[in-house]
Amino acid sequence: MSILEIDKKNIWHPFTQMKTSPAPINIVSGKGAKIFDENGNEYIDAISSWWVNIHGHCNETIQKAILKQIQKLEHVIFAGFTHENAALLSEKLISILPENQNKIFFSDNGSTAVEVALKMTIQYWKNQNIQRNGFIAFEDSYHGDTLGAMSVGSRSVFTDAFSGYMFESYHAPLPSEENIDSVMTQLENIIQEKKPAGFIFEPIVLGAGGMRMYEPKFLDMIIELCRKNDIIIIADEVMTGFGRLGKTFASDYLTNKPDIICLSKGITGGFLPMGVTSCAKYIYDIFYSDDITKTFFHGHSYTANPISCAAANASIDLLLSEKCQNNIEQIMNLHNEFIQILKNNDKIKNIRQKGTILAFDINTSDNEGYTNQIKNILYDYYIKNGVLLRPLGNVIYILPPYCITKDELNRVYEIINLSLKII
Numbered sequence: 197m198s199i200l201e202i203d204k205k206n207i208w209h210p211f212t213q214m215k216t217s218p219a220p221i222n223i224v225s226g227k228g229a230k231i232f233d234e235n236g237n238e239y240i241d242a243i244s245s246w247w248v249n250i251h252g253h254c255n256e257t258i259q260k261a262i263l264k265q266i267q268k269l270e271h272v273i274f275a276g277f278t279h280e281n282a283a284l285l286s287e288k289l290i291s292i293l294p295e296n297q298n299k300i301f302f303s304d305n306g307s308t309a310v311e312v313a314l315k316m317t318i319q320y321w322k323n324q325n326i327q328r329n330g331f332i333a334f335e336d337s338y339h340g341d342t343l344g345a346m347s348v349g350s351r352s353v354f355t356d357a358f359s360g361y362m363f364e365s366y367h368a369p370l371p372s373e374e375n376i377d378s379v380m381t382q383l384e385n386i387i388q389e390k391k392p393a394g395f396i397f398e399p400i401v402l403g404a405g406g407m408r409m410y411e412p413k414f415l416d417m418i419i420e421l422c423r424k425n426d427i428i429i430i431a432d433e434v435m436t437g438f439g440r441l442g443k444t445f446a447s448d449y450l451t452n453k454p455d456i457i458c459l460s461k462g463i464t465g466g467f468l469p470m471g472v473t474s475c476a477k478y479i480y481d482i483f484y485s486d487d488i489t490k491t492f493f494h495g496h497s498y499t500a501n502p503i504s505c506a507a508a509n510a511s512i513d514l515l516l517s518e519k520c521q522n523n524i525e526q527i528m529n530l531h532n533e534f535i536q537i538l539k540n541n542d543k544i545k546n547i548r549q550k551g552t553i554l555a556f557d558i559n560t561s562d563n564e565g566y567t568n569q570i571k572n573i574l575y576d577y578y579i580k581n582g583v584l585l586r587p588l589g590n591v592i593y594i595l596p597p598y599c600i601t602k603d604e605l606n607r608v609y610e611i612i613n614l615s616l617k618i619i
């Protein structure tokens with residue numbers, strides 16, 4: 197049986213209607229910004245494979261770090277034991293995260309990093325016998341697919357089936373120059389009425405919600421309001437972390453720093469799953485007690501896996517290198533030039549860029565957003581032309597690995613330009 201036949205027989209793919217979706221492409225290898233299929237076709241991975249491969253595919257530095265670790269220790273239970281790579285990684289993270297971040301809690305992916313942040317916040321109040329209720333979040337936000345993470349995300353076709361099983365959260369519109377006063381008033385009312393436990397947000401760019409961007413100054417205003425009301429501030433940097441928006445973290449654009457930060461995706465350079473939830477000391481201190489009931493009872497089997505930690509240490513070193521920082525700068529400059537070309541195209545609107553992300557919307561008479569069917573036509577066109585781009589409904593975005601070359605990025609722009617001629 198071929199790989200595709202075995203796949204069809206056995207496998208249930210994520211976010212995929214198995215009845216109507218075409219067969220997947222069998223990828224056999226990757227190098228840099230490219231992946232290669234079983235028939236010898238190559239594709240420029242312009243979305244860093246679900247936003248994880250910040251250094252591209254098969255990066256040799258990360259490969260070597262993994263190989264070295266595999267020969268020493270593959271895994272060890274992380275309660276009652278620790279190891280060198282976890283310690284090194286915690287030091288590294290604390291040195292690059294906003295100054296108030298003081299403790300590192302490991303988990304396995306973006307959703308678990310968010311679950312941990314939510315549970316930490318809930319128990320932070322419970323440990324002090326203070327009644328707080330639910331979370332503030334933004335409309336169109338996405339925080340993952342586990343039940344807690346879905347509960348704080350916006351409601352959509354993704355969450356409909358589970359509506360009776362999610363807890364309440366209070367969604368405010370994304371702030372802009374036009375609505376900031378009304379958003380602040382709405383939030384003040386929610387805070388007065390509900391006394392929320394925390395405020396969770398994707399800082400500056402809402403990823404899965406359509407690469408929607410908003411100004412750090414408005415987020416700073418909202419954080420200030422929440423802080424005045426003792427609401428715990430949670431930045432979900434699962435997508436925005438590790439250089440994606442130009443600075444190491446999106447929180448680096450903020451004056452008011454979060455209490456808790458969720459990380460995943462780029463942390464290991466896309467080699468291995470890992471989630472991290474960092475927090476300020478004053479959060480941790482509320483759990484630090486002789487009373488066993490104040491313990492944070494949460495953990496996962498692969499918590500702080502030594503191989504994942506080794507990959508993360510190598511990936512962060514690469515990110516901080518001059519070469520990588522120059523690459524990020526180059527992507528931002530090239531995006532800027534492409535925007536000047538896109539501006540003349542009347543088939544599109546809302547052209548936007550933050551750091552290495554460039555996005556725009558296709559004008560459409562159908563419903564905007566994820567269910568817009570133009571994504572299927574465009575996705576097929578991009579694949580046929582050797583570019584991996586995965587539109588979010590009528591939103592086209594580029595989120596490349598930092599190692600992408602100028603020629604590769606120009607090819608992505610060329611194919612996008614051509615695609616706009618077929619619609």
Ligand SMILES: Cc1ncc(COP(=O)(O)O)c(C=O)c1O
Nearest residue numbers: 305306307338339340403434435
């Ligand atoms: C902002 C944000 N938070 C959380 C998640 C969930 O991460 P994971 O898919 O690793 O569970 C995602 C995934 O896209 C995300 O973009």
